[in-house]
Amino acid sequence: MGWRIDLPPQALPADLAALRADVRAFCARELAAHPPALRAKSWLCFDPSFSRKVAAQGWIGMTWPKRYGGGERSALARYVVLEEFLAAGAPVAAHWTGDRQSGPMLLRFGSEAQRMRFLPRLARAEIFFCIGMSEPDAGSDLAAIRTRGRKVDGGWRIDGAKLWTSNAQRSDFMITLVRTEPRGATRHEGLSQFVVDLRTPGITCRPILDLTGEPHFNEVVFEDALIPDDALVGVAGQGWAQVTSELALERSGPERFLSAYPLLAEAITTLSERGQLDKAGDALGRLLAHLMTLRQMSLSVAGLLEQGHDPATEAALIKDMGMNFEQEVPRIVEEALEATPDAIAVEPLARMLEMVTLLAPSFSIRGGTREIMRSIIARDLGLR
Secondary structure, eight states, rough: OHHHOOOOOOOOGGGGGGHHHHHHHHHHHHTTOHHHHHHGGGGOOOOOOOOOOHHHOOSSTTTSSSTTOOOOOOOOHHHHHHHHHHHOOOHHHHHHHIIIIHHHHHHSOOHHHHHHHHHHHTTTTSSOOEEEEEEEEETTGGGGOOEEEEEEEEEEEEEEEEEETGGGGOEEEEEEEEEEEEEOOOOTEEEEEEEEEEEEETEEEEOOOOOTOOOOOOEEEEEEEEEGGEEEEEEEBBBBHHHHHHHHHHHSSTTHHHHHHHHHHHHHHHHHHHTTTGGGGGHHHHHHHHHHHHHHHHHHHHHHHHTTOHHHHHOOOOOOHHHHHHHHHHHHHHHOOOTTOTTSSSSSHHHHHHHHHHHHHHHHTTTOOOOHHHHHHHHHTTTT
16 A cells, blocks of 8 residues: 555634744845846745844744754744745845754754854844755665765765855855765665865865856755864764755755745736736736645644654645746746746846746756656656
């Protein structure tokens, strides 16, 4: 018998309405002069000063214990904050990875010393994290990594490279996956995670320009870099179990279907002002129906995570469906408005359409490719 999808209905508590209003007012105030093209970049836009303002509101590390700088709020409260940031196209990239992924990883697997060292500073937006998983020539096959760590006096010597590492050139630390032991019965054995100071001698960040001309991605090269013993996260050799538990956090959030939302909202506003909503009603209606479905699925995963479950397959399903939705948005907007993506246009919509069109190919790569997501889903449904 195959595996069953478990996405129980999840509603947001009514008492979160005040929080939503606070975040919406904050975004309206702080982003009043934020250009349309940057709003279209949404959570990919790196702005440390904005992140520090978010931290001052207590909206980073919201679910973490207070002794580590957190707010001890619910996962659903955090979800409300994320939705409002994404809907507004807020420039949250600086703190996004640490808040979403690296902090929770350290809470779950890190030592007490690591938690005390990193989490309060993450919550204050004083330091920023990136993720070192993918590698050259490995595609989305995470178990095929070749970066190696060998034990030496005082720590580990690391050699290899990580690829497509978002914002590595702007980040302070990276949690990276490294092979520290020979392969065992499976390729998943012998992997370990380290929290790496990117200023360490022997580590070089090489920015990679994307279609927008921005150096969002990077290749991070390790050449005999000495990493101290206390950089090991969790247990040596258990990195695969740790990293796979992390992926549910990366793949199921609202950023997996709201990246293109500012463009969609601007298109609906423009059509309404032109009196042309009826013309594109069917196409936009389908998009909104898909959006609401994805939102409910993502809320369900947020509830499951709060209950201590590990909904990795449900997260993969949301990631796969979400990337299809996000890549469909610019195409349908272009057809509905008979608009042309234009970076120098005066009209905000054309500039937003240009930005999302250029970013759209990356939606099917970030967090794992379409093929990997469908392979995970098929395996856990007993289809292969």
